[in-house]
Amino acid sequence: xxxxxxxxxxxxxxxxxxxxxxxxxxxxxxxxxxxxxxxxxxxxxxxxxxxxxxxxxxxxxxxxxxxxxxxxxxxxxxxxxxxxxxxxxxxxxxxxxxxxxxxxxxxxxxxxxxxxxxxxxxxxxxxxxxxxxxxxxxxxxxxxxxxxxxxxxxxxxxxxxxxxxxxxxxxxxxxxxxxxxxxxxxxxxxxxxxxxxxxxxxxxxxxxxxxxxxxxxxxxxxxxxxxxxxxxxxxxxxxxxxxxxxxxxxxxxxxxxxxxxxxxxxxxxxxxxxxxxxxxxxxxxxxxxxxxxxxxxxxxxxxxxxxxxxxxxxxxxxxxxxxxxxxxxxxxxxxxxxxxxxxxxxxxxxxxxxxxxxxxxxxxxxxxxxxxxxxxxxxxxxxxxxxxxxxxxxxxxxxxxxxxxxxxxxxxxxxxxxxxxxxxxxxxxxxxxxxxxxxxxxxxxxx
Numbered sequence: 001x002x003x004x005x006x007x008x009x010x011x012x013x014x015x016x017x018x019x020x021x022x023x024x025x026x027x028x029x030x031x032x033x034x035x036x037x038x039x040x041x042x043x044x045x046x047x048x049x050x051x052x053x054x055x056x057x058x059x060x061x062x063x064x065x066x067x068x069x070x071x072x073x074x075x076x077x078x079x080x081x082x083x084x085x086x087x088x089x090x091x092x093x094x095x096x097x098x099x100x101x102x103x104x105x106x107x108x109x110x111x112x113x114x115x116x117x118x119x120x121x122x123x124x125x126x127x128x129x130x131x132x133x134x135x136x137x138x139x140x141x142x143x144x145x146x147x148x149x150x151x152x153x154x155x156x157x158x159x160x161x162x163x164x165x166x167x168x169x170x171x172x173x174x175x176x177x178x179x180x181x182x183x184x185x186x187x188x189x190x191x192x193x194x195x196x197x198x199x200x201x202x203x204x205x206x207x208x209x210x211x212x213x214x215x216x217x218x219x220x221x222x223x224x225x226x227x228x229x230x231x232x233x234x235x236x237x238x239x240x241x242x243x244x245x246x247x248x249x250x251x252x253x254x255x256x257x258x259x260x261x262x263x264x265x266x267x268x269x270x271x272x273x274x275x276x277x278x279x280x281x282x283x284x285x286x287x288x289x290x291x292x293x294x295x296x297x298x299x300x301x302x303x304x305x306x307x308x309x310x311x312x313x314x315x316x317x318x319x320x321x322x323x324x325x326x327x328x329x330x331x332x333x334x335x336x337x338x339x340x341x342x343x344x345x346x347x348x349x350x351x352x353x354x355x356x357x358x359x360x361x362x363x364x365x366x367x368x369x370x371x372x373x374x375x376x377x378x379x380x381x382x383x384x385x386x387x388x389x390x391x392x393x394x395x396x397x398x399x400x401x402x403x404x405x406x407x408x409x410x411x412x413x414x415x416x417x418x419x420x421x422x423x424x425x426x427x428x429x430x431x432x433x434x435x436x437x438x439x440x441x442x443x444x445x446x447x
Contacts (some may be wrong), residue, residue: 005077008111009238021144026303028211032289040077043077044078046079047075047077047078048083050075051072051073051075051078051084051087052087054072054073054164055072055087055090055091055370059072059091060091060094063095063098063099064098065092066102066278066281068191070256072088072091080332093104093349094113102278103222106217106276106278110167110168110169110279111168111280113164113165113167113168113279114165114168114169114170116161117161117164117165117168117170118165118170120157120161121153121158121161121162121165121173124154124157124158124161125158127154128151128154128155128158131147131150131151131154131364134147135147135151138190147156152195153445155190155191156191156192159191159192159218161274162218163218163222163248163288163289163292164288164292166218166289166292166295166296167277167279167288167292167295172214172218172296173214175210175211175214176210176213176214177210177213177386178207178208178209178210178213178327178329179207179208179213179329180206180207180329181202181204181206181207181241181248181250181321181326182200182202182204182205182215182298184208184213184217185216185220185239185241185250186200186336187221188217188219188220188221188224189221189224189239190215190219191217191221191225192221192224192225192228193225193228194228194229194233194237196238197228197233197235197236197237198224198236198237199236199237199238199239200239201238201239201240201241202240202241203240203241203242203243204213204241204248205243205328206241206243206245206248206326206327206328207326207328207329208321208325208328209325209326209327210328211300212301212302212321214301215296215299215300216250216296216300216302216319216321216325218292218296219296219297219302219304219319220250220252220319221287221291222251222289222290222293223252223289223300223304223317223319224237224239225289226254226289226290226317227252227253227254227315227317228254228315230256230257230314230315231254231255231256231257232255232256235253235256235312237252237253237254238253238254238312239251239253240253241250244320246322246323247320247321247322247325247326248320248321248326249318249319249320249321250318251317251318251319251320252314252316252318252319253310253311253312253314253315253316254310254314254315255310255312255314256314256315257314258309258310258313258314258315259306264306264307267290267306267307267349267425268293268305268306270290270291270304271290271293271297271304271306271437272298272304273295273297273298273299274293274295274298274327277291277294277295277432290306300325301318301324301325302319302321302322302325303319303320304317304318304319304320305317305318305320306318318391327382328360394434
C-alpha cells in the first residue's frame with residue numbers, strides 16, 4: 001500500500017505539515033508578544049490610575065492646606081510620557097490658583113478686620129477720655145469704684161482691638177519713652193482680666209528701648225492672658241525677669257493644663273513669625289494670641305518660645321529680648337516746687353496710685369548720657385513740660401490696684417474700694433485748693 005502512494009503526494013503532505021508547524025509557531029510567538037504588550041498596557045493604565053488618585057486625594061489637598069507636598073513618586077512606565085507632563089502642569093496650575101485665591105481671601109479678611117479694629121480703637125480712646133473726665137469730676141468712692149472697673153474693662157477692649165489690628169498689618173500706634181522692664185511687665189499685667197493672679201518678680205534692673213516698649217507690653221499681655229485663661233482661677237501666674245547672654249528674658253509660668261505635641265508644634269509655627277498668618281485658619285472662634293505675638297516678635301527682633309513645660313505643670317513662655325532692645329534709664333530727679341502767688345496747676349491724673357500700669361507715654365523721649373559696663377547705652381528721661389504733665393499720665397490699665405512687690409504676700413494688695421476712697425479724697429482736696437485759690441484771686445482783684 002505504501003508503495004502505491006506516489007512520492008509527489010508524500011512530499012506535498014510533508015510540506016503542508018511543515019507549513020502548518022511554522023504557522024503554529026508564529027501564532028504562538030505573536031500571542032506571547034501580545035500578552036506582554038497587554039501586560040505593559042495594563043501596568044501603564046494602573047500607574048496612571050495610581051498617580052492620578054495620589055494627585056487628587058493626597059497632593060492637591062495639601063496645597064489647599066498651604067502645605068508643601070513631598071516630591072511626586074516616579075513610575076518608570078510613565079517617565080517621559082505626555083501623560084506625566086500633563087499631570088505636572090495640572091498640579092502647578094492648581095497650586096498657583098489656590099495660592100492666589102488664598103492670598104486674596106487673606107488680604108480681604110485682613111483689610112476688613114483692620115478697618116473694623118481702627119474704628120473700635122477710636123471708640124475705645126474716646127471712651128477712655130470720657131472715663132478719665134468722670135474720674136476727675138466725681139469723688140464718691142462708690143462711683144470711683146465703678147469707674148475703675150469700667151476703666152479696666154475698656155483697657156482690655158483696647159488691647160484686643162490693638163492686637164487684631166497689629167495682626168492685620170497695623171503698627172501698635174503708641175510711642176513710649178524707654179522704660180524699665182519691670183514696668184513693662186506690670187503694664188502688660190494691667191491689661192488682662194485676671195491681673196490679680198499675676199505675680200511679677202524682677203532679678204535685674206534693665207530698660208527697654210523706646211521703639212520696643214509698646215510691642216513688648218502687648219506681646220507679654222497676650223501671653224499672660226493666655227496663661228491666665230488656661231489655668232485654674234485659684235492658681236497664680238508667675239512672671240520673672242532674668243538676665244541672659246546678650247539680653248534679658250521675661251519668663252511666664254502657669255499651672256494650667258499644658259499643651260500636647262500637636263498644639264506645641266502649631267504654637268511654634270505661629271510664634272516663629274516667618275510664614276504668613278492666614279486669619280481664616282485661626283480656629284472658630286479664632287485664637288489670635290500666639291499669631292499676634294509671632295508678628296510682633298518677627299517685626300521688632302525678639303524671640304518667644306512655649307515649648308518648655310512649667311515647673312507648676314502648665315506651660316512656660318519665655319520672651320527673649322536681645323541687647324539691641326535693651327538700655328539703661330537714669331531715675332528722674334525730684335521736682336522742686338516753689339511758692340507762687342498764682343494758683344497751682346492741675347496735677348496729673350492719678351486714677352489708681354501706684355497701679356501696675358504700662359509705662360507712661362512721654363512726648364519728650366530720653367537722652368543718652370553714657371554706657372553701662374555691659375556696653376548698653378545709658379539714658380536719662382527728659383523732664384516733661386508742665387503743660388504735658390497730664391498727657392504723660394497712663395491712659396490704659398490705670399484702673400488696676402497696685403501689684404505687690406516681689407516677696408510680699410498677695411493679701412497686702414490694695415483693694416479697689418480703698419483705691420477709690422483715696423482717689424475721692426484726692427479729688428476733693430484738689431477742688432478745695434482750686435476754689436480757695438480762685439477766691440484769693442478774686443479778693444486781690446477787688447482790692
